[in-house]
Amino acid sequence: xxxxxxSMSKTVVxxxxxxxxxxxxxxxxxxxxxxxxxxxxxxxKIPEDSDMRGLWGPRPLHTVEAANRQLDTLTQALESxxxxxxxxxxxxxxxxxxxxxxxxxxxxxxMPPRDVLxxxxxxxxxxxxxxxCRYWEYLAYHDLMQRYFDEDPEFRWEQAPRPRLSADAYQGxxxxxxxxxxxxxxxxALDFVTTEHEPLFDAADVLRIGKDLxxxxxxxxxxxxxxxxxxxYPDHRVHAVNFPGDPYPIHIDATFVxxxxxxxxxxxxxxxxxxxxxxxxxxxxxxxxxxxxxNDKPPPLCYSSVWLSMNxxxxxxxxxxxxxxEVHQMDQLDKLQFEVIPMPFRDAYPFGGGLHCATADVxxxxxxxxxxxxxxxGTQI
Numbered sequence: 001x002x003x004x005x006x007s008m009s010k011t012v013v014x015x016x017x018x019x020x021x022x023x024x025x026x027x028x029x030x031x032x033x034x035x036x037x038x039x040x041x042x043x044x045k046i047p048e049d050s051d052m053r054g055l056w057g058p059r060p061l062h063t064v065e066a067a068n069r070q071l072d073t074l075t076q077a078l079e080s081x082x083x084x085x086x087x088x089x090x091x092x093x094x095x096x097x098x099x100x101x102x103x104x105x106x107x108x109x110x111m112p113p114r115d116v117l118x119x120x121x122x123x124x125x126x127x128x129x130x131x132x133c134r135y136w137e138y139l140a141y142h143d144l145m146q147r148y149f150d151e152d153p154e155f156r157w158e159q160a161p162r163p164r165l166s167a168d169a170y171q172g173x174x175x176x177x178x179x180x181x182x183x184x185x186x187x188x189a190l191d192f193v194t195t196e197h198e199p200l201f202d203a204a205d206v207l208r209i210g211k212d213l214x215x216x217x218x219x220x221x222x223x224x225x226x227x228x229x230x231x232x233y234p235d236h237r238v239h240a241v242n243f244p245g246d247p248y249p250i251h252i253d254a255t256f257v258x259x260x261x262x263x264x265x266x267x268x269x270x271x272x273x274x275x276x277x278x279x280x281x282x283x284x285x286x287x288x289x290x291x292x293x294x295n296d297k298p299p300p301l302c303y304s305s306v307w308l309s310m311n312x313x314x315x316x317x318x319x320x321x322x323x324x325x326e327v328h329q330m331d332q333l334d335k336l337q338f339e340v341i342p343m344p345f346r347d348a349y350p351f352g353g354g355l356h357c358a359t360a361d362v363x364x365x366x367x368x369x370x371x372x373x374x375x376x377x378g379t380q381i
Contacts, residue, residue, distance in 0.1 A: 020366035030067035031090035033109030036133035040170035101166035110140035112352030113360035118203035188244035201225030204251035218249030239379035243270035291328035311354030
C-alpha cells in the first residue's frame with residue numbers, strides 16, 4: 001500500500017482519452033496562488049466587467065484555505081473509488097519572472113495541472129503556455145515526473161519547445177477599446193492576441209480521443225502549436241476546432257466534453273460549427289447540448305464563466321463527478337444513466353477552473369483506440 005492507502009503504488013503512465021477508467025491522477029493545490037499582473041495573455045482571459053481587473057498579488061489566505069479544503073475533499077473521493085492521487089509541490093508563486101525577453105511581477109499557481117500537463121499514452125508533456133506568469137509552472141510537477149521516470153521504464157518525460165514570449169508572440173494593441181461584439185467578430189475570424197511567431201498551446205486546449213487529438217484554436221493555442229503537436233505525435237491525427245460563440249476561447253473542457261465513447265457534450269452557447277461536426281456524425285458520435293448552469297455568475301475573483309458547470313471529471317464510462325450546486329447538469333447526466341457524484345468545488349474555481357481543470361491523468365485503463373476510422377476533410381492539420 002502507498003501513503004494514500006491505494007494498492008497501486010508503482011507508477012505506470014498510460015492514458016489515451018478522458019473517459020476510460022481512471023486509476024491514477026494528479027490533483028492540484030491552491031497554496032501561494034497569485035492573481036498575476038496584466039500581460040498580453042492574461043488580458044485575453046479577464047472579462048471587461050471582472051472584479052479582478054486592476055488587481056494582482058497573492059490571493060487572500062482564507063480563499064486559499066477554502067480552495068484547498070475542496071481539493072482535499074476531491075482527493076479523498078477519488079481515493080475512495082480506488083484512484084491513486086498525487087499532488088504537486090507548490091513553489092512560492094509570489095516572485096517575479098525575469099527572462100531576456102520579459103519581466104512580470106508574479107507567477108500564477110498549480111491548482112489546474114490540466115493546463116500544463118498533456119498525457120498522451122505513455123508520455124506526459126509540459127506545454128508551451130502563452131501566459132508569461134506561468135513560465136515556471138511546470139516546476140511544481142518536477143518531483144512527480146522524476147518519480148514516474150524512475151518507476152516506469154516506458155514513461156516518456158517530455159517538454160515542448162520553451163517559448164520566448166517576447167513582444168513578437170502577441171498582437172500589440174489587440175485589446176485597446178475592444179467591445180464584446182468585436183471580440184466575437186475576431187474570434188470567429190480566428191484573429192487572436194497570440195501570433196504565429198512560435199508554437200504555443202495549453203494542454204487544456206487538447207482533447208484526447210484515442211488516435212485523434214482535437215485542438216481548440218483560440219487565445220492560448222495557435223496553429224503553429226498544433227503543427228508542432230502533429231509532428232510530435234506522428235501516429236495521431238491532429239484536428240483544429242473552434243467555437244465562434246465564445247468571446248474568451250481558452251481551454252476546450254468547458255465547451256466540448258466527451259462523456260463516453262460515442263457521446264460528447266457541447267456548450268449550447270458555443271456550438272461546434274457544422275463543417276467540424278461532420279467527423280463526429282460520420283463516426284456515429286452523438287453531440288448533445290450541456291444543461292444550463294444553475295449559477296448565474298461565477299464566484300468572486302474568478303477567471304472563468306458559469307459554464308464551468310460542464311467541466312466535469314469522468315471517472316469511468318458509468319461514473320462522473322459534477323460540482324454539487326450544478327443541479328441541472330447532474331440531472332442531465334443522471335438521465336444518461338451515469339452515477340453522478342456531487343462535489344462542492346466553487347471555492348476552488350477562482351484558482352484555475354473546475355473539476356477537470358484541477359486534475360491531470362497519469363493512468364486510465366484501456367489502449368489507443370481508433371474512434372474515428374471515417375476521416376472527413378475540414379479539420380485535420
